[in-house]
Amino acid sequence: MANSSTPPNQRVTVADAKLRPSRLDLEYHKRKRYYVKLPTSINTLIAGILITLISLWYGQNHGWMPLAASEEAPLVDGLFNTMMTIATGLFLLIQGAIVISIIRFRQKPGDNTDGPAIEGNIGLEIVWTAIPVVIVLVLSVYSFEVYNEMGGLDPAASRDPGPQKTAVAPGSAMAATLPEGDGEQLALGVGASPATQGRNAELAVDVLGLQYAWIFTYPDSGVVSGELHVPAGREVQLNIAAQDVIHAFWVPQFRLKQDAIPGRQTELRFKPEVAGTYPLICAELCGAYHGAMRSQVVVHPPEEFEAWLQSQIAQQAEETPTVAAALPSESDRLQARTADWNVTSDTLASLHAHHSF
Amino acid sequence: MTTTTPLEPNPTPPNGEPEHNERHWKDFFGFSTDHKVIAIQYFVTSFVFYLIAGAMATSIRIELATPNPDFLGYENYNGVLTLHGTMMIFLWIVPAGAAFANYLIPLQIGAKDMAFPVLNGIAFWLVPPGGLLLLTSLLIDNPPVAGWTSYPPLSLISGQVGEMMWILSVLLLGTSSILGGINFVTTIFKMRIEEMSIYDMPLFCWAMLATSLLILVSTPVLAGALILLSFDLIAGTAFFNPTGGGDPIVYQHMFWFYSHPAVYIMILPVFGLISEVIPVHARKPIFGYKAIAYSSIAIAFLGNIVWAHHMFTSGTPGWLRVFFMAATMVIAVPTGIKVFSWVATMWGGKLRLNSAMLFAVGFVSMFLVGGLSGVMVASVPFDIHVHDTYFIVAHFHYVLFGGSVFGIYAGIYHWFPKMVGRMLNEFWGKVHFVLTFVGFNLAFFPMHILGLQGMPRRVVQYDPELTSLNQLCTVGSIILAISTVPFLINAVWAWFWGPEASANPWNALTLEWQTSSPPIIENFEEEPVLWSGPYDYGIDREPKDEQSVSELLAEVKAEL
Numbered sequence: 047m048a049n050s051s052t053p054p055n056q057r058v059t060v061a062d063a064k065l066r067p068s069r070l071d072l073e074y075h076k077r078k079r080y081y082v083k084l085p086t087s088i089n090t091l092i093a094g095i096l097i098t099l100i101s102l103w104y105g106q107n108h109g110w111m112p113l114a115a116s117e118e119a120p121l122v123d124g125l126f127n128t129m130m131t132i133a134t135g136l137f138l139l140i141q142g143a144i145v146i147s148i149i150r151f152r153q154k155p156g157d158n159t160d161g162p163a164i165e166g167n168i169g170l171e172i173v174w175t176a177i178p179v180v181i182v183l184v185l186s187v188y189s190f191e192v193y194n195e196m197g198g199l200d201p202a203a204s205r206d207p208g209p210q211k212t213a214v215a216p217g218s219a220m221a222a223t224l225p226e227g228d229g230e231q232l233a234l235g236v237g238a239s240p241a242t243q244g245r246n247a248e249l250a251v252d253v254l255g256l257q258y259a260w261i262f263t264y265p266d267s268g269v270v271s272g273e274l275h276v277p278a279g280r281e282v283q284l285n286i287a288a289q290d291v292i293h294a295f296w297v298p299q300f301r302l303k304q305d306a307i308p309g310r311q312t313e314l315r316f317k318p319e320v321a322g323t324y325p326l327i328c329a330e331l332c333g334a335y336h337g338a339m340r341s342q343v344v345v346h347p348p349e350e351f352e353a354w355l356q357s358q359i360a361q362q363a364e365e366t367p368t369v370a371a372a373l374p375s376e377s378d379r380l381q382a383r384t385a386d387w388n389v390t391s392d393t394l395a396s397l398h399a400h401h402s403f
Numbered sequence: 404m405t406t407t408t409p410l411e412p413n414p415t416p417p418n419g420e421p422e423h424n425e426r427h428w429k430d431f432f433g434f435s436t437d438h439k440v441i442a443i444q445y446f447v448t449s450f451v452f453y454l455i456a457g458a459m460a461t462s463i464r465i466e467l468a469t470p471n472p473d474f475l476g477y478e479n480y481n482g483v484l485t486l487h488g489t490m491m492i493f494l495w496i497v498p499a500g501a502a503f504a505n506y507l508i509p510l511q512i513g514a515k516d517m518a519f520p521v522l523n524g525i526a527f528w529l530v531p532p533g534g535l536l537l538l539t540s541l542l543i544d545n546p547p548v549a550g551w552t553s554y555p556p557l558s559l560i561s562g563q564v565g566e567m568m569w570i571l572s573v574l575l576l577g578t579s580s581i582l583g584g585i586n587f588v589t590t591i592f593k594m595r596i597e598e599m600s601i602y603d604m605p606l607f608c609w610a611m612l613a614t615s616l617l618i619l620v621s622t623p624v625l626a627g628a629l630i631l632l633s634f635d636l637i638a639g640t641a642f643f644n645p646t647g648g649g650d651p652i653v654y655q656h657m658f659w660f661y662s663h664p665a666v667y668i669m670i671l672p673v674f675g676l677i678s679e680v681i682p683v684h685a686r687k688p689i690f691g692y693k694a695i696a697y698s699s700i701a702i703a704f705l706g707n708i709v710w711a712h713h714m715f716t717s718g719t720p721g722w723l724r725v726f727f728m729a730a731t732m733v734i735a736v737p738t739g740i741k742v743f744s745w746v747a748t749m750w751g752g753k754l755r756l757n758s759a760m761l762f763a764v765g766f767v768s769m770f771l772v773g774g775l776s777g778v779m780v781a782s783v784p785f786d787i788h789v790h791d792t793y794f795i796v797a798h799f800h801y802v803l804f805g806g807s808v809f810g811i812y813a814g815i816y817h818w819f820p821k822m823v824g825r826m827l828n829e830f831w832g833k834v835h836f837v838l839t840f841v842g843f844n845l846a847f848f849p850m851h852i853l854g855l856q857g858m859p860r861r862v863v864q865y866d867p868e869l870t871s872l873n874q875l876c877t878v879g880s881i882i883l884a885i886s887t888v889p890f891l892i893n894a895v896w897a898w899f900w901g902p903e904a905s906a907n908p909w910n911a912l913t914l915e916w917q918t919s920s921p922p923i924i925e926n927f928e929e930e931p932v933l934w935s936g937p938y939d940y941g942i943d944r945e946p947k948d949e950q951s952v953s954e955l956l957a958e959v960k961a962e963l
Contacts, residue, residue: 110855122784129782133775140746140771144764147749152756153686158910160941161687161752170747171691171740178739182732182778189782190725196784199721234718236787291557292651294716294791298857301788303716307652308556309645310718325866329716329791329859331550332557334477337862 097138105131115299115324115345117317118196118236122301125192132181196316200237203313235286235304235312247283247315249276255286255293255306257332258339269358274343277351278321284314294330297343305330318345426924434528436520437924438505441527443822445502446815448527452494452534457884459487464846464880467873472863480863481548482565486541488551489569492665493576494534496807500672501526501583503814504611506822508587510915511605513596513933515925518589526582533575540568550861552658555643555651559635566636570629577622577629580668584618587611596914598933602696605913605937606689609696610675613703617664617671620707625661628654652718659710667706669803670770671699673810674741677763680817681745683911684760685752688938691744698737705734715786724783731781738774742767755909758832762813765840769805773798776851791861794854800847812839812890819897820904824921827901831893838886845879913937917956932956 105127114120151161193199238245251274252263262271276282286295288306295314296303299322304314328339346354430440431447463484466474475483505523509516517523540546545562547553547569558566591612595604632654634640641647643654674695682689689695711719711727745767754760776798780786789795812835819827849872858865858873865873907916915922917931934956935942 110852112856122788125782126779126785129779129785133779137771137775140742141768143746143750144768147746147752147754148756148764151685151749151752151754153753157753159686159753161685163688163939163941164690164747164751165688165938166691166694167747171694171744174743175694175736175740178736182735185778185782186729186732189728189784192784193721193725198724198783203721234720291560292554292717296791296859298788298855301784303787303790305717307645307718309648309650310652312718325857327857327859331481331552331554331861333561334481334548336481337472337477337864 093142097135097142100138101131101135104134113299113320113322113324114301115318115320115322116297116302117239117319119299119301119319121192121195125188128188129185132185195239197237197239197243200239200243200315202243203235203237203315234310235314236302237313237315238281239315242281248280250283250285251276253284253286253295253306254289255295255328255332256289257291258328258335260293260295260326260328260339260341264355267355267359269355269362271358273341274326275351275354276318276343276345277348278318278345280348281315281317286312286314291332292330293328293332293339296327296329297324298327299324300343303329318343321345321347321350426921434524436516436524438509438517438520438523439822439922439926441523442502442506444527445498445505445530448530448534449495449498449502452490453499454887455538456487456490456495457887459483459490461880461884463487464877466863467865468877470865470867470870470873475863477863481550481861482541482546484861485547485550485553485569486537489537489547489573490534491803492551492669493573494530494537496669496803496811497576497580497665498530499807499811500614500669501580503607503672503676503811503818504583504587504614506818507605507607507915508590508611509594510918510922510926511608511913511937512591512594512599513914513927513931514590514594515927517586518594519586522582523586526579526586529575529579529582533572533579536568536575537572540565540572543568552662553632554658555632555635555649555654556645558632559644563636567633570633570636574626574629577626580618581622584615584622587615588619591615596930596933602693603933603936605675606678606692606695606699607672607675610671610678610699613699614668614671617668617703617706621661621664621668624657628657628661631657652714655714655717656711659713660707663710663713664703664706666799666802667702669807671702673766673807673814674699676810676814676817677745677766678741679913680759680763680813681748681767682938682940683817683909684755684757684763685749686755686940687748687752688936688940688942689744690747691740692938694740695744698740701737702734705730705737709734712781712786715783716790728781728783732778735774735778735781742771742774757816757829758827758836759813759816761833761836762809762816762839765836766806766809766813769801769809769843772848773801773805776801789854791859792854793850793858793860796860797847797850797854800850804843804847809839809843812836815894817909818915819894820908821915821920821922823898823901824904824919825897825901826904826908827897828893831889835886835890835893838882838889842879842882842884842886846876846883847879849873849875849879912939 108127108130111123111126114123197203237243238247250265252265253274254261254263259272260274262274263269264271274284284295284304286304286306287310288308290308292308293306294303295306299320300316300318302314302316304312306312322345324343324345326341326343328336330336332339344354426440430437431443435441435444462475463480466472466480468474472480505517508514543565546565547558548561549558549566553566553569591604591608595601631640631642635642635644635649639647641649643649643651645651678689678695709727709731711723712731715724715727749764756764776794780789780795780798816827816832819825853869853872853876854860856869856872858869904920906919908920909916912935914931914933918927
C-alpha cells in the first residue's frame with residue numbers, strides 16, 4: 047500500500063485505495079508529464095494469488111503428454127510442467143492486462159481527447175527486462191541439468207567426429223590432423239547418463255532407417271526384426287544409421303528422438319521402464335510414404351524379452367531373414383526414382399578413384 | 404476535418420515544373436519507380452499468392468480430416484505442403500513486409516522516394532516470375548516434394564526438374580529481398596529530413612533497419628546453399644550428397660543460417676507496424692520508445708546466432724545444442740520487452756477499437772502464445788520430444804499467422820485510407836477480425852496437443868486416435884478460409900466506392916499523415932515540418948484545448 051503522497055504515520059484504508067484512481071485522473075489533467083503508478087490495490091493482490099494458484103495447478107494437470115514409459119520421460123515431463131506453469135502465469139497476466147485495457151480503457155463515445163502522455167517508466171522497464179532474464183536463466187540451467195541427466199552430454203555422444211565415411215580420406219594430408227578419426231566409436235545423439243558413463247549399455251541394437259521401414263539388428267544374437275523389442279529396466283543403446291535419406295527415430299512415450307543420417311552414425315541410449323507396445327514414428331520427411339513409415343516398440347518384462355529373442359533365433363535359423371519393406375508394391379516405382387541416383391554415385395565413385403592419385 | 408491544410412502558396416515552384424504529374428491506373432501494371440506504386444504492386448501480388456497458398460492450406464486440412472490419405476493422397480500431398488510453405492514465406496509474408504516498407508519508409512522520413520528507385524522496381528519485378536515459376540513446378544510431373552526446407556538427400560532424389568524450379572524460384576525471390584534490403588537501409592540512413600534524428604524516426608523504420616540488416620547478412624548464405632544444392636542436383640557434385648562423401652548436415656547449417664533469421668525478417672516489420680498502430684488508436688505515446696527500438700536491433704543480432712536450434716535432433720554435438728539453447732532463450736528478453744511495452748501503451752489509454760486496433764490487439768495476444776511456446780521449444784530436452792511434430796506447426800503458425808498475418812491486416816486497415824484515399828467499412832472489418840480470430844485459434848491451438856501426443860508433421864496419414872482433434876483443426880481452417888471473403892469484398896468495394904478519406908483520418912502524428920490521401924507523386928507539396936515526435940499524444944495540450952492536428956500544423960506553419 048506504499049504511496050509517496052501518503053505520510054507514513056497515516057493509516058491507509060481500503061476506501062482510500064478505491065478513491066485512488068479518480069485522484070489519478072485529476073492529476074492527469076493538472077500535470078504535463080505523468081508517471082505510471084504500479085497498481086497495488088487489494089484486487090491486484092487477489093488476482094496475483096489466483097493467477098499463481100491456477101498456473102501451479104494447470105502446470106501439473108494439463109494432461110497433454112502421453113504415457114511416460116522410459117527413465118528419461120519423467121525428467122522431460124518435469125521440465126515441461128515447469129515451463130507450462132510459467133507460461134500459464136505469463137499468459138494469464140498479459141492476456142488479463144489486455145482484456146482489462148479493452149474493457150476499462152475503451153474510448154468513451156464523444157471523447158476525442160488523448161490519453162495521458164506516459165512515455166515510459168524506467169523502474170517498470172527494468173523489472174520486465176529482469177524477470178524474463180531470470181526466467182530464461184532458470185529454464186536454461188534446468189534444461190541443461192535434464193539434458194545432462196538424460197545423457198546428452200556423454201562425451202561419447204556429444205562430440206562431432208564429422209561424417210565417418212570421409213573423416214579419413216585415403217592419401218589425404220587431413221588424416222594426420224584427425225587422430226580420433228580411425229575406428230573410435232563416436233556418434234551424435236543422446237548417450238549414457240552420468241551414472242552409467244564409460245560402461246556399455248546392457249543391450250545394443252543397430253537401427254537402420256530406409257524408405258519406408260526400420261530394420262533392427264541385434265548384433266549379439268544376429269536377430270533381425272522390423273520392430274524394436276527391448277527389455278524393461280535395462281539400458282538400451284541404439285546405433286542409428288540411414289540408408290537413403292534422413293529419417294528420424296521417435297517414440298513419443300520415451301520422449302526421445304534422433305535423426306538417422308546417411309553417412310553419419312548417431313545414437314540414442316535410454317532405459318525403457320514400463321512394459322507395453324508403443325508407436326515408433328519417422329519424424330523427418332523422407333518421401334511420399336513418410337506418413338506410412340511407422341513401426342512399434344515392444345517393451346517386454348526382462349524374462350519375456352529373453353523368450354522373444356530365443357524364438358527369433360530359432361525362427362531365423364529356419365528361414366533366410368527377410369525384412370518386408372513397408373510398401374513392397376511400390377518398390378518398382380521407387381527403383382525407377384532412384385535410378386539416376388545410382389548413376390550419379392557410380393560416376394562419383396569413378397571420379398574419386400581417378401582423383402586419389 | 405478537411406482533406407488538406409490550406410498552406411501559403413509556394414513562392415518558387417520546384418525546378419520550374421508547373422504541375423505534379425497525375426497518377427494513371429496503367430502505372431500499376433508496368434515498371435514503375437514510384438515507391439508507392441511499387442508498394443501497391445507488392446501488396447496485390449503477395450495477397451494473390453496468399454490466397455493460392457491459403458487454398459493449399461485448406462486442402463491440406465481437408466486431407467487431414469480423416470486419418471487416411473483420401474483427398475490429396477500420397478502422390479500430391481508433399482508437393483502441396485512444399486508449395487504452401489514456400490509461398491507463404493517467400494511470396495506472402497516477406498513481400499508483404501517489403502510492401503509496407505516501400506510505402507511507409509519514404510513517407511515517414513519525409514523523403515520523395517527510395518534511395519534507388521530503379522533498383523526498387525527491379526526488386527519487385529523479380530517476384531512475379533519467381534512466383535509463377537514456383538506455381539508451374541506443381542503442375543509438372545516431378546514437383547518439388549522435399550518441403551520448404553528441401554533437405555538433401557531427399558531433395559536430390561525426388562525429381563530434378565521440379566526441385567530445380569524450386570531452387571531458381573527461391574533464388575529469384577531471395578535476390579529481390581536483398582535488393583529491397585539495400586534500398587531500405589540506404590533510404591533510412593540517407594534520406595531523412597534534416598530535423599529528424601535517428602531517435603525521431605517512427606519505430607517502423609527502426610524495425611525495417613533491423614530487418615534489412617538481417618536480410619543482408621543472412622540471405623546470401625541461403626543463395627550459396629541453394630547454388631551448391633543445384634550443383635549436387637544437376638552437375639553430380641557432392642557438397643551435400645552422402646554417396647559422394649558430402650555432408651547433408653552442412654546444408655542444414657547453411658539453410659537455417661538464413662531461415663531462422665527469416666522468421667525475424669517476417670516478424671520484425673510487423674513489430675514495427677504494431678508499434679505504429681497501437682499508439683495512434685490508444686491515443687497515448689508508445690511506452691518505452693528506445694527500449695522498443697533497441698530491442699529490434701537486439702533481436703536482429705540474436706536472430707543470427709540461434710540457427711542450430713532447428714537441428715537439436717540432427718547431427719549436432721551436445722555442446723552445440725546447449726549453446727544454441729541458451730542463445731535462443733535470450734531472445735525472449737527483447738521480445739518480452741516489446742510485448743510488455745505494447746500492453747503498457749494500451750493500459751490507461753483511450754482505445755479506439757476499430758478494425759486496425761482489433762487486429763493489433765489480436766496480434767499481441769496471439770504472438771504471446773507463439774512466444775511462450777517458443778521459449779519451450781528452445782529447451783533441448785523438450786525439443787527432442789516435439790521437434791518435427793505438430794507442436795512445432797502450432798508454434799510457428801502462432802508466430803507467423805497469429806503474429807505476422809494479424810499484424811499485416813492491422814497495417815492494411817490502418818493505412819488503407821492513406822494508400823487508396825478511401826475508408827474501409829468498419830462493420831465488415833470487425834466481422835473479418837472475429838472470423839479470423841476464432842478460425843485461427845480453432846485451427847492451430849489443438850495442434851499443440853496433437854504434437855505432444857505423437858503426431859509428426861508433414862504426414863498425410865496419422866494415428867486414428869487423433870482424429871477428433873484433427874477435425875477440430877479442419878473446421879477452424881475452413882472458418883479461416885471463409886474469413887478472407889468479407890475482407891476481399893470490403894477492400895475491393897472500398898477501393899472504388901468507399902467514402903473518401905481525409906489526409907489524417909486517425910489523427911496520427913507520423914509524417915505520412917501530413918500529406919494528402921493518397922499522397923501525390925513525390926509525396927509532399929513541400930518538405931514536411933517535424934513539429935512533434937512520432938508518438939507525442941496527449942503532450943503539451945491543455946485539457947480544454949480541442950485543437951485538431953491539422954490546426955496545430957497550420958499554426959506551426961504560420962509561425963515559421
